[in-house]
Amino acid sequence: MYTAGDLRRRRAAVRAALPGRQPHAVPGEARAFASANIALVKYWGKRDEALHLPRTGSLSVSLGPWGSEATLALTRKAAEVWLDGEKLAPGSSFAARALAYLELFRPESGENFVLKTRNTLPTAAGFASSASGFAAIAKALDALFGWDLPERNLSVLARLGSGSAARSLRDGFVEWKCGRKADGSDSYAVALPVAWKTLRIGAVVVERARKPLSSGEAMRRCIATSPFMAAWDKTVRGDLRAAKEAVAKRDLRALGEVAEGNALAMHAVMLAARESVFYPTGASLAALAKVRQLRAEGVPVYATMDAGPNVKLLFEAKSESPVRRAFPDAVVLCPFADKGSRR
Ligand code: DP6
Secondary structure (H helix, E strand, O other), X not given: OOOHHHHHHHHHHHHHHOOOOOOOOOOOEEEEEEEEEEEEEOOOOEEEOOOOXXXXXXXXXXXXXXXXXXEEEEEOOOOEEEEOXXXXXXXXXXXXXXXXXXXXXXXXXXXXXXXXXXXXXXXXXXXXXXXXXXXXXXXXXXXXXOOOOOHHHHHHHHHOOOHHHHHXXXXXEEXXXXXXXXXXXXXXXXXXXXXXXXEEEEEEOOOOOOOOOOHHHHHHHHHHHOOOHHHHHHHHHHHHHHHHHHHHHOOHHHHHHHHHHHHXXXXXXXXXXXXXXXXXXXXXXXXXXXXXXXXXXXXXXXXXXXXXXXXXXXXXXXXXXXXXXXOOOOEEEOOOOOOOXXX
């Protein structure tokens, strides 16, 4: 997956994020939880593949009680990865990715990890869990080794697992700063001080099958071949400013317009790649048309989509009835609900 040079740089980034600390043999296990997040201004494209450094900043909203729990322990036996109570074959894609990540944190005394992850996302909601999964693993490493790292360092460590995981350490609105440094030490996420209790996210599942092409691969193809990539970078910078302003004012219309436009621009970048990458299906497009119809009828609801066909809706509590009527199967989430009410 990574070249020897990439691995050296990843190890150096880990060392830099662990000042005065290192992995060491410890008894017992540690457990941590991290929320999933939905990008309102997307991360699409890396300036550094090995360190998952983005070309632009991005902004997301966390899903509070919905995310992943990771439990870590050390063993003298072979490494193990479990997902939702099932032991994964070491070659399976999540296990291979998680083990390659954990390899960066093995103590010098040679122990392996036993990783058990569990998703608290309603499976019916069809959210990707790599962001919350890697953020939970980073937090569990911190707890297992007793590092007590500042959040910024944890965000850097989570990013080395999956870019969007950098944004899964905090609740609420989170901005992942692009950073400039080659070692990525200034590319981490920070929370925006805004609580928006009436905000709702609707998850419209149109397809449960795994995506045929990973987001990492799709990003790579876009950078290599999409004629819209340069325009995308510029679009994101403007969208990020506008989205932060809209969040500060809790202005759903302004935020929704930016988020929907940003998501469609990202898909336009992919559509123009050669060979084209197109995640939406006919059912996704039908959902987008329904969102427009609702807006035409005066219901302020907006849509966003990640690297997959499922559609996420953005609206406020006062529009919940018409949205539920139009999307009876949608799972409605409250990102700012009181903690503990649904975990
Ligand atoms: C469309 O974080 O999954 O969801 O860094 O390769 O692990 P890697 O990619 P990943 O990409 C997420 C892409 C996105 C947009 C976003 O979450 O900002």
